[in-house]
Ligand SMILES: Nc1ncnc2c1ncn2[C@@H]1O[C@H](COP(=O)(O)OP(=O)(O)O)[C@@H](O)[C@H]1O
């Protein structure tokens with residue numbers, strides 16, 4: 001079997017197992033959509049200031065930030081938790097004893113995560129369009145949006161691989177993953193918009209980590225704020241950092 | 257392999273193992289927990305790297321050509337999971353897809369007796385069925401050589417039997433099988449040849465029958481005498497508990513003849529008369545007790 005079909009074959013099995021596993025199908029797939037509905041229904045038709053002098057309907061804001069949130073769960077949470085379970089139960093060790101190249105195996109998981117992320121973004125955008133008349137990016141903003149989406153999925157996948165290096169076992173995985181991402185989601189304005197009154201330390205944290213930059217890049221397409229290539233650069237840097245950590249410290253055998 | 261050594265820090269897990277495993281045989285490595293069995297097979301499989309010695313597996317050094325080796329071996333680890341949400345057939349198909357010349361999935365399922373479970377999710381299989389699926393996965397690439405690390409540890413007797421029958425069937429396929437176990441009966445039932453490992457060293461090697469026969473010369477005769485009857489002074493008795501006597505002898509036929517002749521002459525009934533040969537278990541316990549006794553601890557100076 002050639003490399004390409006081996007890879008697609010791998011994606012196929014990851015995909016089967018993903019949808020049949022109630023935990024991943026619910027937490028990874030349904031959660032962001034549920035939040036989208038809750039936030040927009042509760043807070044819809046209020047206005048929010050997204051940049052100095054620019055105010056939009058908050059439902060549009062949530063369409064953008066829930067799309068970002070969906071990508072983060074589909075990539076970061078999904079990969080970190082699934083991989084920790086597979087490592088702990090010995091699936092990874094078993095795989096290591098077969099001739100499938102490690103890169104194909106890892107890529108299979110990555111492609112699947114990106115696929116789930118993109119499907120969620122499409123559903124989110126369609127929902128926003130249908131119920132809240134959120135604008136869908138076209139032309140140059142669409143291109144910028146896609147670049148951000150691609151770089152973002154790579155970054156959150158690679159960080160998902162990287163975080164498994166500090167996860168001691170499968171039981172600890174959800175706790176560590178959530179503890180590392182939830183505060184950041186809040187501090188980065190994913191759930192609650194960050195306004196000009198936000199404390200400086202919060203702004204700094206948001207500036208260092210990739211979540212805020214990614215969200216801003218996603219916002220630009222939907223909300224119509226200006227797209228900043230610096231955001232893409234920061235997220236890309238995190239992607240590379242995550243890759244280097246994984247490359248160096250990723251283990252295939254259970255940590256005992 | 258020759259002079260195989262492996263240490264974890266200062267702890268010597270393998271202390272110079274030399275063994276030849278022949279093509280087409282079922283070879284068992286028998287030893288108590290912590291003897292170094294897993295360390296040994298995982299070095300052959302390419303998971304761990306040796307500190308010293310030479311190893312060839314199918315003519316290949318697993319440290320340097322592990323990829324070439326991986327297509328030709330099948331591995332059942334001591335414990336390793338699989339995706340619980342795939343079904344049996346999907347699981348075997350997935351692993352088959354990793355190999356250049358896989359064996360047809362239906363054939364494999366039949367070999368391990370899971371053909372009726374092909375659409376069952378892995379999470380609904382019993383322990384014995386999951387172990388047979390482990391073997392099925394190991395067979396996916398149609399390997400020449402199969403490693404099984406403690407294939408039946410932790411299973412109830414009927415699950416053990418199921419797995420044993422599967423392993424027995426492999427012989428018919430002409431596969432070489434290397435299995436580790438700490439069950440004497442398992443080694444005796446399955447293996448063409450076996451080696452006993454204790455504390456990182458091979459303490460005995462041979463086929464199950466001759467290994468048991470190492471001490472075949474010494475048999476134990478036990479009998480009881482009615483109250484008030486003293487045992488004959490024909491030979492030195494080796495032990496006495498109440499009215500039960502024990503005689504260890506290298507000349508069983510003669511001694512037994514003399515004993516029964518004496519009993520007939522004296523009109524005494526030898527209650528509970530029994531002759532015991534050392535079993536593989538006795539040999540095993542004796543051999544492993546020597547090296548695991550506190551006098552020779554596992555720690556290197
Ligand atoms: N990765 C490891 N690090 C340190 N010690 C180990 C490691 N693996 C095994 N050991 C030790 O080496 C000895 C042999 O272990 P193992 O090969 O697993 O034995 P067995 O499979 O016969 O039970 C044991 O004392 C065990 O504690």
Ligand SMILES: [Mg+2]
Pocket residue numbers: 293294295334405406
């Ligand atoms: Mg072991």
